[in-house]
Amino acid sequence: MDVSNINKYTDLRVRINTVSRMDKQRRRELKAEGKRRVEEYSNQVHQRLAERNPFPVGDPNWVRNLQAEYKINREYRKNDSQVLLEAGVIQNSEIKILGFNFDKGFMPHAGWYVLCENCRNLVPTKCACTLLCSCGAVAVMPETRQYLLPPSDKYKIVELIGRGPIRSPDSARQWWKFWR
Incomplete structure (x- = not known):
């Protein structure tokens, strides 16, 4: 023993x-x-x-927001052929900064985007064809398994998290808007 x-x-x-x-x-x-x-x-x-989601759990608007959020998140994860503009994304989602860079090597992941600080474009890390941001600083080329990134202070790795479209907890319409 x-x-x-x-x-x-x-x-x-x-x-x-x-x-x-x-x-x-x-x-x-x-x-x-x-x-x-x-x-x-x-x-x-x-x-x-x-x-x-500003509504209490069980409210029909809470359910609608959650379903819309799932749909938006699914679209962001499926996106493999479009470069997105930050201004368009902020309207129905939030940008979560993941807090790391691809210093050790590039790792494609569905739902992760590279946010170029120069042109504010979001390039998906997992893509089907070559994608570049508008200024050309960020490029992902899956055919040759290559990527082009600026210095680490000029880009961020982010995840897009959708939000439901109904933001106001009081969903009742004002009486004068019923006829419009």
């Missing part, structure tokens, strides 16, 4: 028992800190959900 494994096991048990024997005040403090962190994270999640 290996003695080193037994020593590791007993050492681990001693550490666990030491932690479990902490004083009541410290335990209360840690529990309160944990509850505070959970509450803070929960509030952040609720805030992000309200920004994405």
Whole structure:
């Protein structure tokens, strides 16, 4: 029998028992800190959900927004032949910056886009044919498995996340707009 494994096991048990024997005040403090962190994270999640879909769950407009969001996201993932303009994309989606660059190598992924900082075009990383941004700084050539990227501070890797078209929580139309 290996003695080193037994020593590791007993050492681990001693550490666990030491932690479990902490004083009541410290335990209360840690529990309160944990509850505070959970509450803070929960509030952040609720805030992000309200920004994405301002209606309460179960509302018919919430369902319509969610279905439209799924459809928009599916279109962004399927896009492999069009360069998009940032101004057109912002109207029905948000741009999430993924926070890394292709310094180590290019990795095509459905739904990821390269945002050129010069011309503000979005070039899909996974494409069926050669695509370039309007200024020519970003080029993806899947036929030859080549890519052209500017310096890392001149582009960002982003993901497009769709939003439903109904943004106002009060969907009732004003009485004077019924006849238009």
